[in-house]
Amino acid sequence: MPSYLPRRHSRSEFHPVRGLRYHVRIWDPVPDRPAEGTLVLLHGWMDVSASYQFLVDAFERNWRIISPDWRGFGLTDRPGADSYWFPDYLADLDILLDTLLPDQPVDLVAHSMGGNIATLYSGVRPHRVRRLVNLEGLGMQSTRPEQAPARYARWIDEVRHGARLRDYGSRAEVAERLAQNNPRLSPAKAGFLAEHWSLPGPDGRFVLAGDPAHKIVNAQLYRVEEVLACWREVRADVMLVVANHSERWHAFLNTEEFRLRKLALRSLRTEIVDDAGHMLHHDQPEAVARLIEEFIA
Structure with a gap:
């Protein structure tokens, strides 16, 4: 089986976070070159921190790069829960940043689910985030309160039967x-x-x-009004990057719902990457790297 050969090699650290042993992957700055600060990369659903290797190799800037495996993914502990909740990711991220980068605003790059978490976090802790690059993390489809009975029933059924991979x-x-x-x-x-x-x-x-429990639907509906209330508190500059062949989001950019979401962010720049799908950091790492470097600079 052929395998990609990394240009920059990572190392692993493990940190206690809310009773879990959290795995953090770190790419140290290249020796004999001036270091240029730290970048935090957050992966998406059913993904792992090593997924950013191609993007890391495409960077020209000599950043120190930190990327955790979210709870229940990669080498991070599984909490033994039968489902997962977004507030847990927010608390985990807050503790990780206080452990690894205390008392300083950070630059975040986050993909898909990680982008949803990072944008919410940027509104909940606006002083902690300086720049945010959101890779296809536009949030989920809006819901209506009358959908709640069916959603709770589905969650109960899935919890009873469990999930497998x-x-x-x-x-x-x-x-x-x-x-x-x-x-x-x-x-x-x-x-x-x-x-x-x-x-x-x-x-x-x-x-x-990844923990199979990640496949169980969230019992709570996606309450877009609450999400946008958090987004309105974001003080970081935000760049949203989407792929022109994304099966998830490209068409969404032309909708009224996206326009309203975009208005919630004080400072938003939108970029489209050609010849890429949802995993755009795999498909076009060089193009994504150039956008990130220019924006963070």
């Missing part, structure tokens, strides 16, 4: 599945991601490095 006979099979999900992913990149997205099970097979 498919397992694989080898990491090569994992890589093949990743390539099927994203045709733009080269075999070498798929092989690299398979090494970090999967863990060996006790039976010798491989399972994705």
Whole structure:
């Protein structure tokens, strides 16, 4: 199985966060070059911190880069819960930043679910975030209160039955599945991601490095009014980056709902990356890196 060869190698640290052993991946500045500050990268749903390797390698600036595995993903502990809640991610991020980057505003780059978390956090703790690059984390579809009975019933049913993730006979099979999900992913990149997205099970097979409970629907509806109230408190400059072939969000940019969400942010710049899907940091890491470097600078 071919595997991508990183240009910059990461190391791992583990920190106690709310009773969990949290894994944090760190890319130290390149030696013999002036260091240029710190950048924090936050991954999305069913992803891991190592997913940012291609983006890290594309940066020209010599940042120290910090990227945690969210609770229940990668090498971070699973809390033993039967479902996951957004407030937990906010509290985890707050403690991690206070541990690793105390008493200073930070620059965040966050993808998908991580982008949702980071934008909420930027409104809840506006003094802690200087710049935010949101990669396809536009929030979820708005809901109506009358949807609540069916949502609670669905959550109860899914909790009762539990959730499972498919397992694989080898990491090569994992890589093949990743390539099927994203045709733009080269075999070498798929092989690299398979090494970090999967863990060996006790039976010798491989399972994705994520708690199956993440697949259980959230019991609470996405209350867009509450989300926008948080967004209105954001004081950081925000850049939203979307992919022109994103199956999730590109069409959403032309809707009235997106216009209203955009108005909630004091300072928002929107960029579109060509020839990329939702995993745009895999598809076009160089283009995404240039946008981030110019914006953070």
